[in-house]
Amino acid sequence: MYRYDDIDREMLADRVAEFRDQCGRRLAGEMTEDQFKPLRLMNGLYLQLHAYMLRIAIPYGSLNAAQLRKLAQVSRTYDRGYGHFTTRTNLQLHWIKLKDAPDILDELAGVGLHAIQTSGNCIRNLTADPHAGATADEVDDPRIWAEAIRQWSTFHPEFSFLPRKFKIAVTASPKDRGAIRVYDIGLRLHRDDEGALNFEVLVGGGLGRLPHLGPVIRERLPVRHLLSYLQAILRVYNRHGRRDNIHKARIKILVASLGATEFARQVEEEWSLTDKEAVDLPATELARIRAGFAPAGFETLPPLSATFESARAADPALARFARRNVLPHKHPGYALVNISLKSIGETPGDCSAEQMDVVADLAERYSMNEARVTYEQNLLLPHVKLDDVPAVHAALVDAGLATANIALISDIIACPGLDYCALANARAIPIAQDIARRFADPALAETVGELKIKISGCINACGHHHVGHIGILGVDKKGEEFYQLSLGGSAEDDAALGQVLGPALSADRVAPAIDQLVEVYLRERREGERFIDTFRRAGLAPFKEAVYAQAH
Amino acid sequence: MKALTANRLTDGEVVFWTGADWSERFIQAAVFEESDVAEGAEAHAKSQFTLVVDPYLIEVAPVGGGLAPVSYRERVRAMGPTNKPDHGKQAVGGDDIAVLAGAHGAARSKGRVDLIRRK
Amino acid sequence: MPRLIRWRDGQAVWAEDPFTDVDDDQPVPQGDVIVSLARFQREGRTLLGEGRNLGVRLAADEAPESLIIDLARLAVVCLAFPKFRDGRAYSAARVLRERMAYTGELRAVGDVVLDLAVPVLRCGFDTVVPADSSSPDQWTAAARRFRHVYQRSADGREPAFAQRAKGEMSEA
Numbered sequence: 057m058y059r060y061d062d063i064d065r066e067m068l069a070d071r072v073a074e075f076r077d078q079c080g081r082r083l084a085g086e087m088t089e090d091q092f093k094p095l096r097l098m099n100g101l102y103l104q105l106h107a108y109m110l111r112i113a114i115p116y117g118s119l120n121a122a123q124l125r126k127l128a129q130v131s132r133t134y135d136r137g138y139g140h141f142t143t144r145t146n147l148q149l150h151w152i153k154l155k156d157a158p159d160i161l162d163e164l165a166g167v168g169l170h171a172i173q174t175s176g177n178c179i180r181n182l183t184a185d186p187h188a189g190a191t192a193d194e195v196d197d198p199r200i201w202a203e204a205i206r207q208w209s210t211f212h213p214e215f216s217f218l219p220r221k222f223k224i225a226v227t228a229s230p231k232d233r234g235a236i237r238v239y240d241i242g243l244r245l246h247r248d249d250e251g252a253l254n255f256e257v258l259v260g261g262g263l264g265r266l267p268h269l270g271p272v273i274r275e276r277l278p279v280r281h282l283l284s285y286l287q288a289i290l291r292v293y294n295r296h297g298r299r300d301n302i303h304k305a306r307i308k309i310l311v312a313s314l315g316a317t318e319f320a321r322q323v324e325e326e327w328s329l330t331d332k333e334a335v336d337l338p339a340t341e342l343a344r345i346r347a348g349f350a351p352a353g354f355e356t357l358p359p360l361s362a363t364f365e366s367a368r369a370a371d372p373a374l375a376r377f378a379r380r381n382v383l384p385h386k387h388p389g390y391a392l393v394n395i396s397l398k399s400i401g402e403t404p405g406d407c408s409a410e411q412m413d414v415v416a417d418l419a420e421r422y423s424m425n426e427a428r429v430t431y432e433q434n435l436l437l438p439h440v441k442l443d444d445v446p447a448v449h450a451a452l453v454d455a456g457l458a459t460a461n462i463a464l465i466s467d468i469i470a471c472p473g474l475d476y477c478a479l480a481n482a483r484a485i486p487i488a489q490d491i492a493r494r495f496a497d498p499a500l501a502e503t504v505g506e507l508k509i510k511i512s513g514c515i516n517a518c519g520h521h522h523v524g525h526i527g528i529l530g531v532d533k534k535g536e537e538f539y540q541l542s543l544g545g546s547a548e549d550d551a552a553l554g555q556v557l558g559p560a561l562s563a564d565r566v567a568p569a570i571d572q573l574v575e576v577y578l579r580e581r582r583e584g585e586r587f588i589d590t591f592r593r594a595g596l597a598p599f600k601e602a603v604y605a606q607a608h
Numbered sequence: 609m610k611a612l613t614a615n616r617l618t619d620g621e622v623v624f625w626t627g628a629d630w631s632e633r634f635i636q637a638a639v640f641e642e643s644d645v646a647e648g649a650e651a652h653a654k655s656q657f658t659l660v661v662d663p664y665l666i667e668v669a670p671v672g673g674g675l676a677p678v679s680y681r682e683r684v685r686a687m688g689p690t691n692k693p694d695h696g697k698q699a700v701g702g703d704d705i706a707v708l709a710g711a712h713g714a715a716r717s718k719g720r721v722d723l724i725r726r727k
Numbered sequence: 728m729p730r731l732i733r734w735r736d737g738q739a740v741w742a743e744d745p746f747t748d749v750d751d752d753q754p755v756p757q758g759d760v761i762v763s764l765a766r767f768q769r770e771g772r773t774l775l776g777e778g779r780n781l782g783v784r785l786a787a788d789e790a791p792e793s794l795i796i797d798l799a800r801l802a803v804v805c806l807a808f809p810k811f812r813d814g815r816a817y818s819a820a821r822v823l824r825e826r827m828a829y830t831g832e833l834r835a836v837g838d839v840v841l842d843l844a845v846p847v848l849r850c851g852f853d854t855v856v857p858a859d860s861s862s863p864d865q866w867t868a869a870a871r872r873f874r875h876v877y878q879r880s881a882d883g884r885e886p887a888f889a890q891r892a893k894g895e896m897s898e899a
Binding site: 061 | 812815821842874875876878879880
């Protein structure tokens with residue numbers, strides 16, 4: 057992993073000093089809330105329903121053991137002993153005091169963590185493929201480029217006050233594990249016929265009130281020009297994006313109103329006038345960043361592990377865990393181990409300080425000191441020897457982290473919703489808990505197979521409901537919580553926006569409706585079809601019939 | 609009927625205006641029958657920007673055994689998150705919390721009709 | 728005379744403003760004046776021919792490229808920040824400095840406060856009319872707070888990657 061040098065460390069120290077000064081001025085009454093709010097937001101500090109919330113950036117979802125232990129310690133010392141991992145691979149602490157915030161940021165800076173640009177109308181924390189460096193289908197490690205963008209976008213003087221927030225995701229595989237089509241900019245690395253690395257550049261995707269899938273505006277961007285091309289995109293947006301209506305200020309609206317072709321033309325024109333050498337990183341700096349992600353000492357191992365094979369044959373729980381949560385690695389004899397934060401009946405994405413410590417220990421001992429956060433609100437150990445999978449599994453069982461439900465119906469994305477969020481219209485967490493309890497039987501969940509449920513407590517869509525196989529959107533009807541279901545969304549290679557099923561349902565009708573949808577799928581499905589495949593073939597009608605028939 | 613709420617500047621805690629001070633408990637909130645009196649209190653609260661953030665008026669209405677905020681959101685603020693009963697004001701318990709918890713039920717049943725009608 | 732903060736040799740200082748800001752419906756007085764883009768496009772040649780210093784103020788939605796022909800003859804360009812959060816003027820400032828090679832005074836006007844010191848100065852502004860009660864000393868301190876920057880901009884500061892390249896050379 058990339059390690060901060062003195063310059064990176066001094067950047068964080070200077071930022072903490074600045075924020076300490078700003079907090080001091082606010083607490084002393086030298087600043088009003090109107091003046092202070094944009095400053096605290098740029099340091100990731102929100103005011104939510106019950107307290108302040110600190111959103112800590114986890115750049116491209118990569119953490120080492122020391123960082124994870126620090127997150128555990130901070131959540132114990134300054135919060136209530138847990139944190140919430142989000143769909144943006146950030147960690148949110150929900151019970152923070154303003155007066156503690158500078159001290160917390162000081163502690164985080166000690167391990168190279170921060171909350172910079174996790175809010176505000178700026179370039180937000182980067183996300184990347186959680187399988188980076190471990191998957192056989194990648195053409196390069198996308199984190200190299202994500203780190204280059206992280207540095208370039210940090211305190212960018214021109215792009216700190218954009219029309220609206222701005223999110224960038226990077227992947228390097230044909231398979232999209234980063235939801236790049238729903239990002240403001242999605243970048244996919246690929247090699248051309250001559251073997252040269254290029255980016256496919258997608259601009260103008262996004263969820264929220266007006267969801268869009270991002271069109272490709274350039275198929276082949278030579279990688280060395282990444283930053284100058286990003287500057288051109290951001291400059292066109294900063295100058296021409298709408299600022300008169302907050303709901304139409306995202307770049308997706310600019311791209312949609314100009315059309316992708318015209319938007320691309322404007323970007324190319326701007327780029328043609330750009331002094332690229334002044335913006336793009338020199339080869340020496342790219343090599344320095346690349347060295348930070350160099351593979352660290354993989355052993356030559358046989359592709360099969362006798363230890364692992366005999367253990368899974370003897371232990372059905374391990375066998376199930378291996379089936380659901382363990383994935384092949386690009387190096388023989390290694391595996392990626394998914395850690396579900398979706399224990400049945402718990403809050404999706406929540407992780408206690410004790411659990412963070414356990415994962416830190418496992419990362420250090422078994423995964424080359426690396427852990428990842430996925431946008432599906434789970435954790436992942438990227439480099440585990442197959443020989444060690446039984447020991448890792450046993451430790452996860454002890455910590456309540458061995459739920460074998462990755463990509464199953466109980467692996468639900470849910471935003472904090474009305475239990476915490478000042479913007480929410482309805483709760484998301486209890487809905488997720490209700491549904492997960494109905495599919496608590498792991499055999500039943502495996503029978504149903506891959507089914508991605510995504511729940512948002514408001515139209516801002518932090519819970520990605522538009523791209524759930526089943527999406528659930530909380531709405532407010534005269535002070536009461538209602539939920540609108542949609543079917544057929546996907547955030548992956550077959551990205552699609554879901555179609556609304558019918559009128560919104562009351563809270564107690566949601567989980568039974570999921571049961572009904574699953575029954576239709578089990579009845580209608582053909583050999584090998586996932587829920588979404590059956591939906592695409594059979595259409596909305598049978599599902600709608602099942603949920604709404606009894607209302608007549 | 610209205611009450612005045614805000615979050616405390618230093619720690620973000622949900623607080624209610626008692627008529628003289630800010631309290632963490634909804635039961636101690638001053639209840640305003642007259643809208644001009646309520647608005648006067650709100651204006652005064654906005655001037656206390658070194659104590660509280662974003663003060664605003666909320667609708668309250670009688671429920672079984674007492675008063676409760678009409679909106680679900682405000683009851684969550686007055687109690688705590690429903691997914692963690694050991695966090696927030698509800699962790700302390702008390703009669704006033706029991707009244708608010710009862711109003712949660714009311715909002716999902718016919719009791720809600722009374723709340724909305726009064727609003 | 729209204730005062731502004733001027734950036735000079737890495738230090739912010741108070742400066743007198745010799746310019747009169749003229750609205751479109753006012754007659755142009757004697758002396759140095761700042762006019763809108765619309766008025767400049769109508770009367771600019773005349774005003775420039777009268778031997779005075781002339782400035783133009785651009786609204787946030789007006790393109791700096793509109794000034795390309797007469798830019799070298801302008802004494803000041805003012806870019807508007809209608810709101811603290813409106814960042815269009817940063818792009819306009821960089822285009823003027825880096826692309827159009829403008830070297831005259833570049834003034835930030837509108838809702839410009841101390842907490843914007845870093846982006847304002849980094850994008851090439853050299854004078855500001857602060858909307859708060861901030862002092863030049865505070866602006867100097869704010870601008871010096873960050874020992875490093877990660878990217879090149881109109882202020883000519885050396886970015887981290889260039890500093891690192893030098894460090895390697897000195898080690899070698």
